[in-house]
Amino acid sequence: MKKLEQRVPNLRFKGFTDDWEQRKLGDLFVYNRPDKYMVQDTNYIDSGTPVLTANKSFVLGYTNENHTYNKLPAIIFDDFTLENKFVKFPFMVKSSAIKILNSRNDQPMMFMYQLLQHSRFVHEGHSRHYISIVQRKDVMVPDNVEEQKKIATLFSRIQNIITLQQRKLGETVFVNSGKDYKGLQKGNIPVYGTGGYMLSVNKYLSNKDAIGIGRKGTINNPYILKAPFWTVDTLFYAIPQNQSDIEFMNAIFQNVNWHKYDESTGVPSLSKSTINQVKVYTTSLREQAAIGSLLHKIEKTISLQHQKLAKYQSIKKSLLQQMFI
Known part of the structure; x- marks a missing residue:
């Protein structure tokens, strides 16, 4: 096994000083074959369980099939393209090329996801990569789970900030x-x-x-x-x-x-x-729900005011008919 020279990152949380350890990704991840979780009917419906892909589309559609993957969070990894996504909700997949990844020893999954994102792989055309390339990749990781958790928390917060950015x-x-x-x-x-x-x-x-x-x-x-x-x-x-x-x-x-x-x-x-x-x-x-709730209350108040206004207009019309000759 080729030794990686740098033993600690350039930027680190205060209080952690131990060298990081060299491991193979295959020792850190356990992968699940997608067979049990593949959708049978690709005539998608508009609600139900999301059917996912690891590319930019992410959600292909929805199904009422119930063989969902529920060990969450997880990472879906396309064996051909090397694209991957972090998933926090129950799902199914369409393609047999998808590997479903979890941490082998209960490491924080956001840390594991960022580790995968940081790793560099050589793409070998239209062939499967996970077993032959990804699992054999040498990486450096902290042995201290608390350091992993701090890194995971930081990137989770950054990801939440990124969601404030422009989307389609x-x-x-x-x-x-x-x-x-x-x-x-x-x-x-x-x-x-x-x-x-x-x-x-x-x-x-x-x-x-x-x-x-x-x-x-x-x-x-x-x-x-x-x-x-x-x-x-x-x-x-x-x-x-x-x-x-x-x-x-x-x-x-x-x-x-x-x-x-x-x-x-x-x-x-x-x-x-x-x-x-x-x-x-x-x-x-969470913030969407808070904003949405506020707007709903305002809309409800406006609706009630319109009803009151209509009522008073009706009363006014009746009084005009009754009080004038």
């Missing part, structure tokens, strides 16, 4: 298309268009709350859709991904100048790809 809407919501409802029977499931509620039918497109945004016609009036619901083909519905709060994301949608993204010279139009590419600023899920 496609990374925060899953945009779905509406469908024609005319073949359905009457029922109690509301059907929505760009102008709001239209009628009720006996089936739903989504059983998860979403944000409605016009595909054609009125494209600048997004609003929350309470599940279950159906949307017509001129109304997209965007379901927040696991790390997104719906009230917060609705405010984001409200704040976008959608006419700026109009793709038509006639009737205003949007496409999924355009919506997915819109850049916005987000924050941590």
Whole structure:
């Protein structure tokens, strides 16, 4: 085994002085084959268990299959491309090329993830890399778990700050298309268009709350859709991904100048790809929930005030009719 010369990092937390130890990644990680956790039906639905990939897409869609991976957090690693993602929620995968990694000796997973990110591998084309290359990689690690925890905490905080940076809407919501409802029977499931509620039918497109945004016609009036619901083909519905709060994301949608993204010279139009590419600023899920809750309370107060105003206008109209000849 080739000895790595540097035994300590250039920058270190106060109180730790011991040399780091040389280990192989295969001694630090235990990997799980994806077979048990692979989705069978790739006709994804709009809610349920997320189906993941290690590339930029990350969430491919959702499934109601229940063979989820639950030993969390974990790292999904693409054996061909070497791409990887840190995952904190139950999931399934599509590809047999995915390795699911956990720490072998209960080291902090954020530390392990950053160690993997720091490691450099030689990409050998379209071939599998984990067993032949990654597991054999020599790395330096602190033997003291407390030092590992401090490093993990630091990078977790940095990651939370990074989430404040610009992201694409496609990374925060899953945009779905509406469908024609005319073949359905009457029922109690509301059907929505760009102008709001239209009628009720006996089936739903989504059983998860979403944000409605016009595909054609009125494209600048997004609003929350309470599940279950159906949307017509001129109304997209965007379901927040696991790390997104719906009230917060609705405010984001409200704040976008959608006419700026109009793709038509006639009737205003949007496409999924355009919506997915819109850049916005987000924050941590916890802060999103706090902001979303506040905005919901304000919206509720405004709604109540509108109801009161309508009531007083009705009273005024009645008094005018009764008190004047």
